[in-house]
Amino acid sequence: MTNMLQTREDGGEPKPPYFSTSVATIGGIPTVRQDIPISAVLIFIYLVGAIANQVIFRRNQRKGLKFPMSWAMFGFCMSRVGTHVLRIAWATRPTNARIAIAALIFTNIGVLVVYIVVLLLALRVFRATHPKLGWNRRLGKTFTVSYVLLLCAILLVIAFTILTFYTLNPTVRSVALWIQRGGILYMLLFNVASLSLLLLSWLLPRAQDNENFGTGGMGSKLIVLGVAILFTIFIAGFRTGTAWSAARLATNAAWYDSKAAFYVILFGFEIIIVYLFLITRFDRRFWVPNGSNKPGDYSRIDLDGSTAKRPLVQDSASVLDCASAQEKA
Template identity: 55%
Template sequence: PPYAPTTAAVGGRPTIDTDIPAISVFLLLYIGGAICNMTIFQMNRRKGHKFLASWGMFGFCMARIVSCVLRIAWTTRIHNARLAIAASIFLNLGVMVVYAVVLVLASRVLRATQPRLGWNPVLRKAIKISYVGIVVVVILLLSFIIASVETLNQGVRTASLWVQRASNLYLLLLNCVAPIFLILSCILPKDPESENFGSGSMRTKKIILGVASFFCLFISGFRCGTIWAAPRPASDPAWFHHRALFYLVLLGFEIVVIYLFIFTRFDKKFWVPNGSQGAGDYSGKNEKAVEKEAAFDSDVQSV
């Protein structure tokens, strides 16, 4: 052990002529994303402008850098099972950070536009539980993927497959939440206590969130569909296992979300005062948020 999987996976076995040039381009894009997100995070931190989503996106880019490096290493050592497994693990786990970030942004939009619904204690607890669910998914996936490659026991491998299916189904349902929040913020009657936050109009925030939600939902739907499909031998992959879809959907759509956030300066548009606990806190209407909001406005005007 470990024993390399005998079933087909999205992207298939990489080849030097095709995959190394392609993955190298994505590696450079992820490096650029990591540098930009960390630079923005540090610049904001020095100004007292706390926005952890930038740090989260930096962490995601770093995880993808590792994924790309491992895939390149696997390409040059195609029969090394450990490299193949490590590349697969990092590929499956990293994207959950983006899912969590999009859900956070969607929650902020709903709370600002529909404060009675968005700040509802039951909904807030449900959102927190969903974050815990992501952690549980990471632990389960990591544990069962490793267990399945360390044995030839068919029972363990079958259990691992169903854990992966259930986990991907959960992530797909989780990615449906952000679009639902966005739709509710658009179709429900305007709340008299609605407010804006950060910089830019609420319409701009909704467009950014809508685009990011679409790509995240597409990625999670594609992942869920491929894992729930009947397993096929590596020698007879299905159309959805083609490496073109690997680079377009699994990596390409992630790049779109990363640079969408960077170029639109989501660190300013989706920023809210620290310690916000209810309606009025986001826009500084409440006394405890006024001082922090004023400091942020000064920073925005100076840029």
């Protein structure tokens, strides 16, 4: 019990929450010298991302262009600001177990917003390239269930993470560990679904009634989304791998417990996604008309509110139909 951050009464027995300092954790226990400068820089970077997404969201809203993903990315960036504020607080109060627990929970849950945004964008691309398959009701219900399961997974992970800090019962802690592992594994599978949609959109022959939406060609959308999915898969895979690995002593920590891995993989890759979306103006590139719910809706109007151009296949077919009609006449 000597290597625990915990609440004590003067001269009394230790009280929960119990936070072990002898077991290695990703990033380790923050220090004033190392972690505060890094966290301060990351707070600035995330704050700039939050402001940029909020400004873009409001400008689009004034034009009548609804793109809630910009607002979601704003919320994500602000949650990451809170994550690093807590990490700074933990560095200045290294014996405060409650701050440590709050910092760990914020670290683990914030990225879920990015996972959801990426899957929604992948679904839009799939619906545009393969309208009949993409707008299938069963597929839509499947993804609705996946969102609900993701919410359940994160709630279970949070609940049982907190529980492990308030009990020393080995059976309860073992059950909590496996529930945490299962929840994190589901988050990885959730990202695999995004990758699957992207690959299907790219590999399957385009449907004759395929559409385009927003600005830019479908190829550029696939590239932007592919890069984002690459990083989300890596983040989710890293979290899954560390969660399923055997615990190690802090004196024999693995490479994935280092501060370099912690800041580069968990936060550096997130920042790349945030600024990739901002620089490529994903709010315009992936915008679709409000109320789209069936094939043909994505190309119903363009960003200026006028009638959008139909796919080349449809245009060619229309020209042939007109030519045939003139010959008959």
